[in-house]
Amino acid sequence: MNTRDPRRWLILVVLCLSTLVLVIDNMVLTVAIPPMAADLGADVQDIQWILDSYILVFAALLLTAGSLSDRYGRRRAMIVGLALFGGASLVATFATEPVQLIAARAVMGLGGALIMPSTLSILITVFDDTERRKAMAAWSAVATLGLVGGPVLGGALIAWFWWGAVFLINVPIAVLAIIAAVVLMPESKGPRTKPDPLGAILSAAGMTALVWTLIELPHGLSWPSLAVAVACLAVFVIWELRTPHPMVPLTLFRNRAFSGASFSLTLVQIGNGGLLLVLTQFLQYVLGYSPTQAGLAFVPMALASLTFNTLGATLGKRIGNRFMVGGGLGVMAAGFGLLAGLSAEAGGVMTAVALFVLGAGGGLAMPAAISALMGTIPPAHAGVGSALNSTIQQMGAALGIAALGSVVSSGFTAGMPAGATEQARRSIGDALALGEPAIADAARQAFTSAMSSAFTISAGGVVAAAVLALIVMRDRSDDTPVDAAKPLAAAEV
Structure with missing residues (x-):
């Protein structure tokens, strides 16, 4: 944009909130x-x-929500999403049976799908x-702060109040963000194009089936859901490449900065x-931390991320996104190696x-990767482009939880002594609940060994991401928006 909005930093506060x-x-x-399950x-x-x-619900509707925000207004989509999220959180707070909470969580997923792509698209x-990199760094730092501080806040809320407080806290934040968005934030939208209902249906069905497959992966591969996911997503890609008004501009992947950053972030x-799934168990079951202490153990990661986010934003202007991403991911790999x-x-x-x-590496790499990725998205497709970025990362995180969870689970079972009971082999928590010192010691050793294997795999994945970024991504000369109207050549698919 030619004229800087004088309220842009206040708008950033709303987006971060x-x-x-x-x-x-x-x-x-x-x-x-x-405590929720017991109550x-x-x-x-x-x-x-x-x-x-x-x-x-979040993963299924993310792409559709991003497309709708481009069409009908990104601020409007974010406000609707915040209202749904806050209202459903209030219902979840006072749920009296599981089905009520499940329904509320589903509506919260719909609200989240509208909020997430809107925040990044409004930001860009x-x-x-000249200022986008700093804004991206601040946005990334706040996301990391929430990731690390969430368990600490949750433990405090449960200790002081009751489990419903973890949902009730969302309501005033959502209300404050809505009021600030109405007062401060300008509306932005892409050009009105014909809707793509078939693309929306195919993406929703395919993403739902894919996420369900990943969720069930630790219990065994669900072939029916995998078949539905592959079929729907394959038809979706073919349709989006052929229709004159695609919901998702897949031509974005023609840009090396976008594709390199996307797949690096996925890895x-x-x-x-x-990380949280495995390490919190190690801290509590092996080192004997309380839930609150386990949450506080992640404070060094948050501090490093906040500090190096700022440093990364400054260095990125001098050495370019490619080397910032590659170098930062190398530091992250060292962190996983230490874990x-x-x-x-x-x-x-x-x-x-x-x-x-680990936090220092993430602080250096992530803002540069997101800046490179979002810098290639044309303003007309800011909403669906950021939704595509979020979807790719969500799939990577879901795959990581499923795959690393399976590695730890199978490694733990294999590491337990032959004389251990079936209950002791199920999980470290079950083994410690037996109260037998010999079994407890064996369980701690087995879990630590399995965790080591999982984090070694994580380190290898991050090294692969660093190499991919250095090879595929280019420097600043490539950070130009893609012409989404230009057809994608067969060789580029």
């Missing part, structure tokens, strides 16, 4: 499950649906090239996906060092 409410909600829920009488299947109903339309998210070497004897100091290194 909107993103923060999504990130914190997902993270605080992880510590609220035990509602939820069984294992109910708990799975409470967790999965959100991600299924409000800030010009990184595969490694990051299982792979953790043991019960190493204690919390080594954990803090490893997480600090």
Whole structure:
């Protein structure tokens, strides 16, 4: 844009607030499950649906929501999303049975699908090239802060109040963000084009089936859902390449900065996906931390990320996105390598060092990767372009949780002594619940060994992401928006 909006930094605060409410909600829920399940009488299947109903709806509608925001207005989409998210959070707060909470979580997923692409798309339309990197760094830092601070906040809310407080906290944040958006934020939208209902149906069906396949992967591959996912997404790609008014401009992948950053972020998210899932168990079951202490253990990662986000935004202007992404991912890989070497004897100091290194690498790499990716998206497709970015990362995170969870689970079972009971082999929590010192020691050793394998795989994935970024991405000369109207050549598909 030619004229800078004088309220752009206040608008950034609103965008960060909107993103923060999504990130914190997902993270605080992880510590609220035990008291919530006990109060509602939820069984294992109910708990799975409470967790999965959100991600299924969110992933299924993300691309459609991004396309709608481009068509009908990004501010409008964000406000509607915040209203749905806040209202559903209020319902979830006072749920008295599992089905009510599952329904509320599904509506929250719809709200999140409208919020997430709108925040990034508004950001890239409000800030010009000279300030966009700083804005991206601030947005990324807030997202990281929510990711790390969520479990700490959740533990505090449950200790002081009750499990419903983890949902109630969303309501005032959503209301404040809505008021600020109405007062401060200009509306922006792309050109009105014909809707693509077939594309919306195919993407929703394909993404739902794919996410469900990933969710069920630790329990075995679901061939029917995988077949539906492959079929729907293959037809979706073919249709989007042929229709004159595609919902998703797949021509974006023709740009090396977009494709390189996208697939690098996917590999990184595969490694990051299982981080909290695995490490929080190590901290509590092996090192003996309380839930609140386990949350506080991630503070070094948050501090490093916040510090190096600022440094990354400054250095990125001098050395370009490609080397910032490659170098930052190299530091992240070193952090995962340190995590792979953790043991019960190493204690919390080594954990803090490893997480600090991991946060520093993420602070250097992630703003540059997102800046390179979003800088290639034409303003007309800012909403669906940012939704495409979010969808790719969500798939990477879901795959990481499923794959690394399976590695830890199978490694733990294999590492337990032959004489251990079936209950002791199920999980480290089940093994410790038996109260037998010999079994407990064996379980801690087996879990630590399995965790080491998982983080070694994560380190390898991040190294692959760094190499991919250095090879595929170009420097600033490639950060030009793609002409989404230009057909994609066969050789480029």
